[in-house]
Amino acid sequence: MIVVMREGAGRQEIENVVARLREYGFSIHLSEGVERTIIGAIGEKKPIYLQSIEAMDGVEKLVPILEPYKLVSRSFQNDTTVVNVGSVTIGGPELVVMAGPCAVENEEQLFAAAKAVKEAGGHILRGGAFKPRTSPYSFQGLEEEGLKILAAARDEFGLPVVTEVVNPRDVELVEQYADMLQVGARNMQNFTLLREVGRSRLPVLLKRGLAATVEEWLMAAEYILSEGNMQVVLCERGIRTYETKTRNTLDISAVPLVKELGHLPIIVDPSHAAGRWRLVPSLAKAAVAAGADGIMVEVHPDPQHALSDGPQSLRPDHFKDLVDELKALAQVVGRKLVASGE
Ligand code: PEP
Ligand code: MN
Numbered sequence: 001m002i003v004v005m006r007e008g009a010g011r012q013e014i015e016n017v018v019a020r021l022r023e024y025g026f027s028i029h030l031s032e033g034v035e036r037t038i039i040g041a042i043g044e045k046k047p048i049y050l051q052s053i054e055a056m057d058g059v060e061k062l063v064p065i066l067e068p069y070k071l072v073s074r075s076f077q078n079d080t081t082v083v084n085v086g087s088v089t090i091g092g093p094e095l096v097v098m099a100g101p102c103a104v105e106n107e108e109q110l111f112a113a114a115k116a117v118k119e120a121g122g123h124i125l126r127g128g129a130f131k132p133r134t135s136p137y138s139f140q141g142l143e144e145e146g147l148k149i150l151a152a153a154r155d156e157f158g159l160p161v162v163t164e165v166v167n168p169r170d171v172e173l174v175e176q177y178a179d180m181l182q183v184g185a186r187n188m189q190n191f192t193l194l195r196e197v198g199r200s201r202l203p204v205l206l207k208r209g210l211a212a213t214v215e216e217w218l219m220a221a222e223y224i225l226s227e228g229n230m231q232v233v234l235c236e237r238g239i240r241t242y243e244t245k246t247r248n249t250l251d252i253s254a255v256p257l258v259k260e261l262g263h264l265p266i267i268v269d270p271s272h273a274a275g276r277w278r279l280v281p282s283l284a285k286a287a288v289a290a291g292a293d294g295i296m297v298e299v300h301p302d303p304q305h306a307l308s309d310g311p312q313s314l315r316p317d318h319f320k321d322l323v324d325e326l327k328a329l330a331q332v333v334g335r336k337l338v339a340s341g342e
Pocket of ligand 2: 102103272298308309
């Protein structure tokens with residue numbers, strides 16, 4: 001529920017309410033606005049608690065949060081969350097472009113990709129060091145060596161780095177090298193992992209599960225927020241349908257829907273949705289037109305020889321064309337795409 005304090009409620013009154021809520025076992029999320037303070041209280045609501053809190057000095061009213069995803073919901077927080085990844089902000093007026101190869105293969109490959117991302121105006125470098133592959137015989141990633149290459153590319157090109165963490169045990173390791181932790185589609189309901197990244201100081205990119213409903217996805221985000229990490233960005237990457245001509249089906253309606261239901265920013269990954277590079281620019285543009293806060297695209301210096309997801313990876317020249325098109329489109333939808341380094 002939300003405890004709305006009266007306009008001009010004093011510090012002591014606010015502290016008393018917070019103390020009482022804590023005594024009743026609620027966890028507290030304080031939001032101090034210019035005019036009034038709002039206290040988000042998550043926990044079991046017994047009628048006796050409610051009566052006692054409602055009667056306290058400085059309290060205007062109690063508002064229940066009806067959605068099961070409490071902290072994620074717009075009722076809990078009306079303003080869109082702005083997530084900081086290094087010096088890049090996601091959820092503000094500027095669109096964010098994350099790009100890079102599916103997997104870090106070696107230093108030469110990643111640096112060539114990072115250079116392409118930087119030169120085209122991308123903001124965040126992506127690349128998997130731990131790869132959750134469908135087949136155990138596929139390339140599984142370079143693990144810590146891959147993380148080191150990512151960190152070196154960040155230093156060289158000045159782009160913050162997002163990379164996937166697959167195992168709760170590896171969160172501490174990945175945190176040492178990355179600027180943002182990615183939870184992949186296959187792990188969207190790995191609740192131990194969600195709780196672990198919820199205790200991280202780093203922002204989290206939470207991809208939608210292969211067959212997850214929007215509500216299940218928001219509940220997964222709730223796991224992260226409930227551990228204290230409010231810096232979460234959602235990523236729509238296509239869901240499984242009966243269609244086989246594309247790898248997945250991009251659920252474009254998820255973009256405005258998630259924005260209506262919650263306050264977390266959302267980006268779209270057209271690469272894993274399409275599975276084919278030729279479709280990627282159209283889906284990326286559809287995402288921006290639908291109100292996404294950014295995109296995540298796979299870019300490889302030599303897609304034909306990529307160790308994973310080559311068929312859906314854009315060549316650097318095609319990626320550059322896409323960023324230029326998105327710049328123009330951004331203006332039409334009231335956003336801005338300011339290329340990194342501009
Ligand atoms: C990825 O981003 O490389 C990836 C594995 O994506 P997803 O988890 O969406 O399949
Ligand atoms: Mn991939």
